[in-house]
Amino acid sequence: MSPPRDSLEAWFEPTWAGGWTLCRLLWVLAAGMAHLPRHKGIGDVYGSADAILISHTFRLNEWMLVTPTHAWAAWLLGSAGLFAVAYGGRLLPLGLFAWAGGSWFLIASEAYNAKAYDRLLTWIALAILFSPAWRRQLGRTWASPLGRYLMIVVFIAIYGSTGMFKLLFEPSWTGDGSALAYNFVSLQFGMRPVAVVLSGLPWIAGPMSWFTLIFELLFPFLIWLRRTNPWILLAGILFHLGLLVLMDVGPFGFVALSAYPVLLHPETARELWGTIEDSLRSRAPALSRWFLGS
Amino acid sequence: MRPLPPNALVLPTPPWMRVLGLLLLIGLSIYFIAAFKYKAHQTMPGWLVIGAWSMFTAKDARHVEVEAKALAGGEWHSLDLPKIFPYRWESGHRYHRRHVRRSKKNLGILAQAACTRSGLDPERIRFTELQWTRTLGSFVQPQDDLERIPLGTFRCERPR
Structure with missing residues (x-):
């Protein structure tokens, strides 16, 4: 008898894997939004001949001279990787590595702009790598929850640490919301019409700050419980949609939301899927067969 | 279940x-x-x-811009930095990054690139950081409390 092993066995009990199909496809769209436009920077910041910087983190340019040809090759490699991930099946892991190689080669050659969405895409890719996402017909598959656990740890780190930084180091998040209001009028990230108006209304910016803080601090706990899991994810969807409307943070919101089908409790996701399954069978039988294998 | x-x-x-x-x-x-x-x-x-994740947690009540001037023909000319270094992220251009604009080494490299890319055949490039207070609730951001911080002047070293 080995109790720890038994509990480990229970913890790794197979769960419904249908969410991974949607996660994979949403991840491809989000990664495409981050990676594909980089071709416009080739020659200027990627594979630049004259503006070659080396940062504390990225020292690629000390080792090699990245030319525009190298940058184009990396961009094509990353793009091909995205197509492979979209195709799925056995090509999926290869595609993830190709995307990571091409994308991070460009990021490292530029040296100073590894964005939050680049990092999050990579962490989600790691979770996908440990998931059953490469399989077809996941709608009828129950598989290891390891990939989902990895995803949860990553999102606990993101939301939990940003929430803790706000709570510990910036008092306005629990006060008048001025940190958020000043972000709304940032010349780079802000100046969206609704955000500019909201920045001048502390009675709205204050509660919005509180909502953000409470969501970020509660996420690490409520994500685990089946009863609270959909509600904290609903708060997350509102949070990211709000960000998309109010601030220019690139594809960050799309990247984060791509993981939500997997973060949703598998049984809740399965029930949700069950409610739309019948109508899908009648209206889109080909899609239903591809997803369900039935 | x-x-x-x-x-x-x-x-x-x-x-x-x-x-x-x-x-x-x-x-x-x-x-x-x-x-x-x-x-x-x-x-x-x-x-x-x-x-590490700490997006938008700190309160930042100041705008930051970088301007550049080129000394050519004995006169200082304003450079259109977004035209010289066009690629832009949502966080701004490359030279907006704090670790880029506050590093003499990085600015020196960008200055040499600007010497070539500006097309003015300049002798020197000068970078200045502009900081001013953000105005809440306003689409117009007047340059209140404007502070000009010299970032450095760099000689163009390319063969002339």
Whole structure:
């Protein structure tokens, strides 16, 4: 008898894997939004001949001279990787590595702009790598929850640490919301019409700050419980949609939301899927067969 | 839990993978905790950077812009930096990054690039950081409390 092993066995009990199909496809769209436009920077910041910087983190340019040809090759490699991930099946892991190689080669050659969405895409890719996402017909598959656990740890780190930084180091998040209001009028990230108006209304910016803080601090706990899991994810969807409307943070919101089908409790996701399954069978039988294998 | 459908495909986690998976989860958690700790103390080793998250947490009440001038023909000419260095992220241009604009070495490299790209055949490039207070609730951001911080003047070293 080995109790720890038994509990480990229970913890790794197979769960419904249908969410991974949607996660994979949403991840491809989000990664495409981050990676594909980089071709416009080739020659200027990627594979630049004259503006070659080396940062504390990225020292690629000390080792090699990245030319525009190298940058184009990396961009094509990353793009091909995205197509492979979209195709799925056995090509999926290869595609993830190709995307990571091409994308991070460009990021490292530029040296100073590894964005939050680049990092999050990579962490989600790691979770996908440990998931059953490469399989077809996941709608009828129950598989290891390891990939989902990895995803949860990553999102606990993101939301939990940003929430803790706000709570510990910036008092306005629990006060008048001025940190958020000043972000709304940032010349780079802000100046969206609704955000500019909201920045001048502390009675709205204050509660919005509180909502953000409470969501970020509660996420690490409520994500685990089946009863609270959909509600904290609903708060997350509102949070990211709000960000998309109010601030220019690139594809960050799309990247984060791509993981939500997997973060949703598998049984809740399965029930949700069950409610739309019948109508899908009648209206889109080909899609239903591809997803369900039935 | 609803019963599994008759055509369900069940793929259990192999015992060896459970242990390795648990170790992976623990390792990843320690990595993220370390990244949080170092980020909080602002002494981030490079290998922790991709695990540290603190987006938009600090209150920043000042706008920052960078302007550049080129000395050519005995006169200082304003340079259109977004035209010279066109690629832009949502965070702004490359020279907006704090670690770029506050590094003499990086600015020196960008200055040499500007010497060539400006097309003015300049003798020197001068960078200045402009900071002014953000105005809440306004689409117009007047340059109140404008502060001009000289970032450096760099001689164009290309063969002339």
